[in-house]
Amino acid sequence: MVLRFTMRRFRERRRREADRRFGARLLGAAVLAAIPAVLFGLVLVLVEGHWQPLRRLDAGAARRLNETALDHPAWTDTLRLLSDWVWDPLTLRVVVALVTLWLLHRRAWRLAAWSAVTAVAGGLIGLLVKVVVERARPSLQDPVAHAPGFSFPSGHAMTATTSFAILLLVLLPMVPRAWRVACWCIAVLSVLGVGFTRVALGVHWFSDVVGGWLLGLTVVSLTAWAFKAWRTDIGRRTTELTDGLEPELTDAHPEPDPVLHRKH
16 A cells, blocks of 8 residues: 555656656747747838838848849859759758658658648748738849849748758658768758848848748747647657657657557
8 A cells, every 4th residue: 555655656746747847848949939930020120110220231231242243143153053943942842842742651640740831831921921011122233133022031041941940850860960960050051051142142131031031940940849749748758959850750650659649
């Protein structure tokens, strides 16, 4: 009797500790997701309020980079190749779609759903904000490139942010640990590079690119938070972002056993 009572108290204490850790992790994830959202809101307010220091920064960056582009045609052609083909939103979305189909083939249903929802939500939210803000693109005397539609936020920058985040968080478990830092570096440099090409080609303001980055980070943070909460809810171990969202992807059956899940 005493042993049974002691074991019950021990299990209750462990459950309370687990609940506290779960709450702390969710709170931390919520704060992490809120940071880019708040910063994006600030940039949006400054753009809509025509804040003069930001307008001078945008105009100065556009003018100087346009002059450089005009003076270096070969450099400009390379930027067009990167922006219109390598880092084009359609290219990145096709890659994400192929990865999502591969996840379905691996029967990683929830991770595939996360990938699809993150990509689609990012695209729709970015389009909605563009329509609401209706910011005009830069109008330069000697433009080196043209782009349709409104300017804020940059669709290229936002798509690059969400796409590379999806690829990293899905595929990192398949990458040897020694190569993971290199993968993060390539992803970050690619996202920064996309933003630079859009400003250098004169089709976006600098603040458009920053807005795209922040809005993309907000979408990824919120969907990743939801996915990690699901993992915790079914009793799977907490993972670091450096390990990807679902380390079990390397297993033969990455999805949890439904029978064990019901018992849990």
